[in-house]
Amino acid sequence: DAKTTQPNSMESNEEEPVHLPCNHSTISGTDYIHWYRQLPSQGPEYVIHGLTSNVNNRMASLAIAEDRKSSTLILHRATLRDAAVYYCILRAFSNSGYALNFGKGTSLLVTP
Amino acid sequence: EPEVTQTPSHQVTQMGQEVILRCVPISNHLYFYWYRQILGQKVEFLVSFYNNEISEKSEIFDDQFSVERPDGSNFTLKIRSTKLEDSAMYFCASSEGQGITTNEKLFFGSGTQLSVL
Numbered sequence: 001d002a003k004t005t006q007p008n009s010m011e012s013n014e015e016e017p018v019h020l021p022c023n024h025s026t027i028s029g030t031d032y033i034h035w036y037r038q039l040p041s042q043g044p045e046y047v048i049h050g051l052t053s054n055v056n057n058r059m060a061s062l063a064i065a066e067d068r069k070s071s072t073l074i075l076h077r078a079t080l081r082d083a084a085v086y087y088c089i090l091r092a093f094s095n096s097g098y099a100l101n102f103g104k105g106t107s108l109l110v111t112p
Numbered sequence: 113e114p115e116v117t118q119t120p121s122h123q124v125t126q127m128g129q130e131v132i133l134r135c136v137p138i139s140n141h142l143y144f145y146w147y148r149q150i151l152g153q154k155v156e157f158l159v160s161f162y163n164n165e166i167s168e169k170s171e172i173f174d175d176q177f178s179v180e181r182p183d184g185s186n187f188t189l190k191i192r193s194t195k196l197e198d199s200a201m202y203f204c205a206s207s208e209g210q211g212i213t214t215n216e217k218l219f220f221g222s223g224t225q226l227s228v229l
Contacts, residue, residue, distance in 0.1 A: 032216070034216075043203045044220045104154055105154075
């Protein structure tokens with residue numbers, strides 16, 4: 001899978017929007033962009049994924065650059081519960097086995 | 113919402129002993145996975161399982177590891193002879209689809225903390 005680059009940590013105030021960036025300059029045309037998060041002492045949790053178009057769900061929005069070399073996970077209104085490590089992962093479009101390769105992610109701190 | 117259940121939440125064992133970690137995936141899911149996370153490190157893929165066979169495994173998943181779906185609901189990870197370096201949080205996950213489907217999202221359990229003494 002192609003590599004992603006994320007900041008080690010970010011900080012946000014509660015109730016403000018958060019934009020978590022991810023660079024993936026070597027992305028191929030069929031790589032999906034997945035975001036997972038891991039709350040303290042819990043297993044990873046799916047957040048959102050997309051291919052080319054921006055995506056919205058109840059948890060977040062995913063904005064994908066036109067050249068697909070970067071993407072941004074948007075939490076519209078951060079809560080204390082959103083404090084977690086956020087992982088941006090590229091997943092190749094194939095029928096082969098499924099190995100999500102987690103990097104170090106971005107540790108998000110939310111302050112009251 | 114349906115969830116992946118793992119038991120036990122904590123397991124302590126002596127080096128060289130066999131351990132079995134158990135998982136109950138979400139009932140209509142067809143793809144099953146084990147990951148592990150050593151304290152302070154990233155989540156690492158171990159193995160994926162579909163249609164009663166391993167579909168992919170990492171270098172970590174050597175001959176000491178095996179997986180099984182013994183009864184149609186449980187999914188187990190066995191470590192034959194544990195080593196100190198096997199101490200980690202082990203996560204089970206399942207998904208409805210894989211590959212060309214869009215139902216690729218993985219649902220993870222809360223993990224089993226394995227401590228090898």
